[in-house]
Amino acid sequence: MRDQMNWDSLFLNGNPFDISPPMDSENVIWAGMTKLEQHFNEIFQQAAFSSATQVVLNRGPYGGGKTHASLYFGIEDNLPPEVTKRTRVYSINIRLPKEVGNPSHDFYVDFLENEKLGMTRVQEIISNVVTGLSEAEALQSFHKVLGSEELARAFWLFGTEDTPEKQALLRPYFLEGCTRTDLKKLGIARNISKAQDRFRVIAGVLQCLIGLDASRDISQHSRVCLWIDEMEDMIYFTSAQFRMLSQGLREIIDLLPNFFTLFLNMSLAEPKEYDDFETLLGRAVIDRITNSIYFSELEIDESMQYVNKLINNPIYRDKPLPKGLPRTYPFEVKALEMLVEDLEKRTPRDINKRCHNAINHAFHDIHFEAGKSIIDQKYVMKIEKNDLDRETN
Amino acid sequence: MKPVLCVVDTNSLIHMRDIRVARKELGLWLWREFTVKVSDKIIEEVRNPRRHRPSYDVQRKCTESNWRFQNQIDKLEGAFLQSFYPNLDGDKNKGELHNCCVALEAILTNKHHQVIFLTNELNITDEKKNGFIYRIFDTFPIGRIWSSLHFILYLFLRHRREFSFAEAKNALRDVNSRMRGEAVSAQERLITFNNKLKQINQTLLQLQNI
Numbered sequence: 001m002r003d004q005m006n007w008d009s010l011f012l013n014g015n016p017f018d019i020s021p022p023m024d025s026e027n028v029i030w031a032g033m034t035k036l037e038q039h040f041n042e043i044f045q046q047a048a049f050s051s052a053t054q055v056v057l058n059r060g061p062y063g064g065g066k067t068h069a070s071l072y073f074g075i076e077d078n079l080p081p082e083v084t085k086r087t088r089v090y091s092i093n094i095r096l097p098k099e100v101g102n103p104s105h106d107f108y109v110d111f112l113e114n115e116k117l118g119m120t121r122v123q124e125i126i127s128n129v130v131t132g133l134s135e136a137e138a139l140q141s142f143h144k145v146l147g148s149e150e151l152a153r154a155f156w157l158f159g160t161e162d163t164p165e166k167q168a169l170l171r172p173y174f175l176e177g178c179t180r181t182d183l184k185k186l187g188i189a190r191n192i193s194k195a196q197d198r199f200r201v202i203a204g205v206l207q208c209l210i211g212l213d214a215s216r217d218i219s220q221h222s223r224v225c226l227w228i229d230e231m232e233d234m235i236y237f238t239s240a241q242f243r244m245l246s247q248g249l250r251e252i253i254d255l256l257p258n259f260f261t262l263f264l265n266m267s268l269a270e271p272k273e274y275d276d277f278e279t280l281l282g283r284a285v286i287d288r289i290t291n292s293i294y295f296s297e298l299e300i301d302e303s304m305q306y307v308n309k310l311i312n313n314p315i316y317r318d319k320p321l322p323k324g325l326p327r328t329y330p331f332e333v334k335a336l337e338m339l340v341e342d343l344e345k346r347t348p349r350d351i352n353k354r355c356h357n358a359i360n361h362a363f364h365d366i367h368f369e370a371g372k373s374i375i376d377q378k379y380v381m382k383i384e385k386n387d388l389d390r391e392t393n
Numbered sequence: 394m395k396p397v398l399c400v401v402d403t404n405s406l407i408h409m410r411d412i413r414v415a416r417k418e419l420g421l422w423l424w425r426e427f428t429v430k431v432s433d434k435i436i437e438e439v440r441n442p443r444r445h446r447p448s449y450d451v452q453r454k455c456t457e458s459n460w461r462f463q464n465q466i467d468k469l470e471g472a473f474l475q476s477f478y479p480n481l482d483g484d485k486n487k488g489e490l491h492n493c494c495v496a497l498e499a500i501l502t503n504k505h506h507q508v509i510f511l512t513n514e515l516n517i518t519d520e521k522k523n524g525f526i527y528r529i530f531d532t533f534p535i536g537r538i539w540s541s542l543h544f545i546l547y548l549f550l551r552h553r554r555e556f557s558f559a560e561a562k563n564a565l566r567d568v569n570s571r572m573r574g575e576a577v578s579a580q581e582r583l584i585t586f587n588n589k590l591k592q593i594n595q596t597l598l599q600l601q602n603i
Contacts, residue, residue, distance in 0.1 A: 062577065100570070232576035235583060239563035242570075267577055275591075276584045 005363050010330045016316040017356035019349060019391075025071040025093075029313045030078070032298075032306035033065065033348070039293050040073055041080050043261070047223050048083040051216040051258040055288045057281075059268045060295025063349025066265040069295075070227035088222040090209050092116050095229045100236055104244045108198035109175060112205070119171050122205055126159030129208040135160075141212040145255050146204045150189050151197060155204055157186060174201065199248035203255035210259040221259045226252075231266035234280065246282030253288050264289075295347075303340040303351050307331070325374070330359060332376040339380055339388070350389075357388050398505040398536075399427035400492045402512035403438040405541045406447040406455070408571040414548060414564050415555035419541075420451040422548055427509065430460040430499065432491030460495040463502060469494040477525045477532075486525075489514060493529055500535045508536030511544060513572050541568045542586045550593055558594050565590060 007014050022028055030037055043056060058066045072078050074091035083089065094114055097106035112122060130138045135156060142152035158170045169182045177191040192198060206224050213220040228249075234242060253262060266280070278286050298306060308327055311317060321329055328336050339354050340346060361367075361383050362375055401423060412419040423429050436459055439452050446452070462469070470481050474490055481490070489512060496508040510530065517524040518538050520531075530538050539547075542565055549561040569583045 232580065235576050235579040236570050236573065237566075238570050239566040242566060268580065275588075279584055279587050280580055 005360065010359070011319065011321055011325075012311065012316050013318065014316060015356065016310050016313070017352035017359070019353055019356070021067045021071055025074060027315060028068065028071045028075070028078075029310070029315055030072050031310035031313060032302060032308070034305075036065070036069070036293065036295065040069065041083075043291055043293075044073070044079050044083045044089070047089075047261055048086040048218070051218060051221070052290075053253060053257050053260040053262075054290045055253055055262045055285070056264065056291040056293060057277075057289050058263055058265045058293045058295065061297065061345060061347055062267050063345070063347040064267075064295035064297070065348045066267070066295055067229050068348065070229055070263060070265060074225070074227060087218055089225060090116075090222055091225040091227065092206075093227045093229065096231055096233045098233065100238070100241065103237055103241050104195040104198060104248055107245065107248070108202060111202050112174060117205070119174065122174075123158055123167075123170075125205065125208045126155055129212050130156065130159045133212070138212075141214075142204065145207045146200045147255070148197065148200065151192070151200060151204065154186070154188050154192075155208075157188070195244050195248060196251060199251040200255065203252045206252070206256055206260060210256070216258055218259075223259050223261060224256075225261040225263060227263040227265065229265045231264045231281070232268070234282075242282060246284045250284035250288060253285075297346040298340075298348070298351070299346075300337065300341055303343075303346055304328075304333075304336060306348060306351060307336060307340070307355060330362070330375050331355070332374050335375050335377045335380045338377055344389075353391070354388050357390055358383060361387055396428045396505065397507055397509060398496070398499050399423055399429045399509045399511055400460075400496050400499075401429055401431055401435065401455075401458075402492060402510075402514065403435050403447075403488055405511045405513045405544075406439060406451055407445050408513050408568050409541050409544075410445060410447050410451075412564055412567050414545070414560055415552050418448060418450065419545070419548075419564060420447055421454065423511070423544070424454050424458075426548070426551070428505070429454070429458045430495055431455050431458050432460055432488065432495050434488040434491045438488050460498075462494070462498060464498060466491065466494060469498065473497055474529075477529050486514075486517065489517060489526060493526065496535055497533065510536055510538045511541065512538065513540045513568075515572065515574050515578075540572070542572075542582070546586065546589055546593060549590065550597070553597050558590070561590055562587065 005015070043054060047054060058069065060066060070093050074093050076084055076089050076091070079089055092111070092114055093116070094107070094110050097103045097110060099106055111117070112119060133141070138156050139152050142155045143149055146152050146155065154170070154173060157166065158174070161167055161170065166186060169178055169186055172178055173182070173186065173188070174192065177193065178186070183189070183191065192201060206226065209222060209224045211221040234245065237245065249262070253260070264281070264285070268280075274286075312327055321327065326333055331339070339358060340351055343350050343354060358375055358380065362379065367373055367375070367379065406420050409420040414422070436455050439447050439455050447455075470490065474481065474493060478486070478490060492510065496510055499505040499508060510526070512518060512526065514526070516522050517526045520527050526538060530536065545561060545564045545568065549556050565586050566583060569579060569586070572582070573579065574582070
């Protein structure tokens with residue numbers, strides 16, 4: 001079926017209606033949803049003009065665009081220019097671990113092995129930050145954020161050690177731990193064994209990205225954004241796992257009082273009472289939230305604007321449409337309105353699903369003859385609701 | 394007075410495994426609070442080697458609590474269950490189905506007046522999903538369907554001096570995390586039961602002398 005979908009005949013370069021977030025985050029585009037975009041821009045503007053750490057709760061229904069926002073705003077070029085002119089912004093995106101065995105350990109490894117980090121990059125980051133510092137100065141700075149002399153020493157070694165043998169021992173030290181003999185060779189007294197240590201290491205790496213300068217001068221630091229997706233999966237943690245992770249997040253927030261923004265993406269059916277948020281995120285985290293963004297379902301006009309902006313983005317439509325065709329082509333305006341009007345949940349994902357299914361149906365019917373046919377109200381009425389809301393890949 | 398009968402399903406016992414409240418294993422509290430009975434199928438299931446299963450003590454208690462049917466199970470299935478669950482062939486949902494027969498026979502034989510049907514199977518007890526266990530108990534007024542979360546609230550209510558509010562909150566989270574389901578539904582479930590726990594706690598604080 002996919003092979004029969006000739007997007008060229010719709011004056012499109014490909015399928016604009018993705019159901020799952022794109023793998024290639026460089027090509028993520030923002031369509032419509034202007035209030036949300038404005039809200040994010042305000043948060044980044046605050047970040048550019050103040051050193052204070054932000055903790056942002058992004059909440060809303062499944063398919064509301066939270067993951068999409070993390071991918072889009074995770075690209076520095078997509079941030080408001082007045083922000084990037086003032087400060088460098090680094091973004092790291094991770095997902096809450098799915099495995100429930102040892103989530104704090106999995107979270108730690110996922111962070112270090114993240115596509116934007118990895119141990120080689122972590123080493124580079126630490127190495128860059130200690131350049132120009134004496135051993136004593138660096139150890140003092142590391143000790144402050146890591147709260148442990150041994151961890152501070154490990155950071156110093158990782159950033160400065162140039163013997164390949166010791167470097168080869170430091171990677172396992174950070175990821176899985178070393179034998180006693182190897183620890184002795186490194187001159188470090190103990191492994192990273194406690195959950196608290198792991199969260200401190202995460203904070204330490206983030207602090208190195210931010211910069212070790214003791215001042216609050218924006219020009220001397222970068223802003224680091226950590227996006228944690230699928231926070232709703234905390235519900236699958238037992239009380240011990242839940243406590244460990246929420247206290248770990250609090251530890252990171254408290255160790256990084258400046259130049260850090262933590263975005264927590266969490267699917268929720270609808271806005272809840274404060275107490276309910278505490279149940280879902282833990283008091284340790286909820287007390288530290290500075291901003292909250294609600295990804296509400298779209299109104300009909302917002303949905304129309306969303307589809308319009310999406311299909312006319314140059315990535316998907318780089319040539320003008322033939323005269324007489326509406327900008328919503330392959331949909332007639334009224335037909336598109338009909339499609340989005342009776343959606344049970346008017347989220348970007350469900351709008352995408354409907355639009356994709358309607359086009360798919362039309363291709364299957366051989367309904368399109370380039371520029372001469374359109375999905376109109378009459379055609380939409382012909383499509384069964386089940387076909388419109390069918391799950392697609 | 395005829396004691397309340399608690400008919401227990403395997404998954405509710407599995408979800409309560411390794412959880413201790415008021416210094417005792419949560420699952421074993423069932424036998425302290427109620428007369429517990431289970432069908433043969435449940436005994437088979439709790440002994441079944443699998444990744445998670447109830448403790449040995451719970452398995453033993455289940456074996457001791459086997460319900461001896463006075464009627465032939467085929468006859469009970471045909472007359473009682475067929476209209477709610479047309480395809481009775483095979484093993485699917487057999488534990489719950491036979492437990493329903495235990496519940497009905499316990500009332501019909503006048504051994505018990507009411508039944509607590511303990512199961513954590515969300516789909517088959519859900520009114521919105523027209524679950525067959527829901528429909529059976531909606532038609533036959535023989536008792537109430539509970540999940541392990543209801544049982545935790547009941548224990549908190551009964552043993553408030555040994556069972557702290559914090560311990561009850563943790564037990565609710567532990568069991569809820571094992572009941573799975575969609576994250577948003579699991580969130581709503583935990584919030585609902587946490588709010589019930591708070592309300593019970595507030596009431597109990599005002600009635601400390603009782």
